[in-house]
Amino acid sequence: MAKITIDGKACECDEGEYILQVARRCGVFIPALCYLSGGTPTLACRLCMVEADGKRVYSCNAKAKDGMVIYSRSPEIDAEREAITQVYCINHPMACGVCDQSGECELQNLAHLMRTNTQSYAIRDTAREVQDWGYLSYDPSLCIVCERCITAAKDRLGVDAFKLVPRGGDALSKEQKDAMPKDAYAVWNKLQKSLIARVNENDDCVNYGESAAVCPTGALVESAFKYVSNAWELRQIPASNPHSSDCELLYYEIKR
Known part of the structure; x- marks a missing residue:
């Protein structure tokens, strides 16, 4: 076991565990849009930057060491996160009222957290048509x-x-x-270069509801749910997962 300090809070963890994973378990909030707990880091959003023993690192990919002292905020880090938030809002459709993710959108939450009310960057938009992937629908403009x-x-x-x-x-x-x-530029550069696609263009995506469930912005949604309801109209009902040996809960979202 290792002992580290995050924003003055003592946390115990396994040596080599990702800092962001430790922070989440200890109740210390560090913003991140790309990292799923227990998953593979991608460094896609770069929002999880922290200062660890005086050095800037990405907490989703940096491993904890015994005695490490970590700070999740500083004026420089806040400025970088604000710039990244602005980048994510470039040419992003301002249609939150009809978006299926509105009310539980993590980009909305991030913009509120950073109090983003200005835009410092601009670039010509490109055509990004909604794609029908069978069971799933993909909207590149929201991605x-x-x-x-x-x-x-x-x-x-x-x-x-x-x-x-x-x-x-x-x-x-x-x-x-x-x-x-530099981190905001890296995120913007990736947004300008890349989009998501199916590995198999003939795949109807019927087995990939898990991927839609973790989409932070509503770019990837189940086709049957699209434009049917809002997040705040749904109620979660817990049920035991028959495919999990420890009876991990699944949550059905229902509407009266």
Whole structure:
């Protein structure tokens, strides 16, 4: 066992455990849009940056060491997170009132957390038509390329269901790179280059509801649910998972 301190709170953990995993278990909030607890880090969103023993690291990918002292916030880190939040809002549809994820959208939550009310960046948008994948529907305009759908399929379902493909967006200029924080630029550069696609274009995605369930923005939703209800109208009903040896709970979301 190792003992570390996060924002003044003492936490016990296994040596080599990811810092973000430890923080979540200890009730210390560190923002992250791409990391799923117990999953594979992708470093896609870079929001989980912290200061560990005086060095900037990404807590989803940095491993805890005994005696480590960690701070999740500083003026520099807050400024970087604010810039990343603005990047995620570039050309993002302002249609929260009709979005299926509205009310439990993690991008909404992040924007409220960072109190983002300005936009410092802009670039020409590209056509991103909604795609019908059978059981699932994918809206590229809502996608922040966090790769959760990819890692959920790999880590939880054991399949390579989704992948990154070229988006064809405009390249960022050197002036844009020089004018913004490096992590925000890296996130923006990825958004301009990439989108999500099925590994098998003929796959009807009937087995990948888990990937839709972890999408933070509503880019990937079950087709039957789309435009049918809002998150705040649903009630969660717990049920034992018959496929789990420890009877882990599943939650059915129902509407009267």
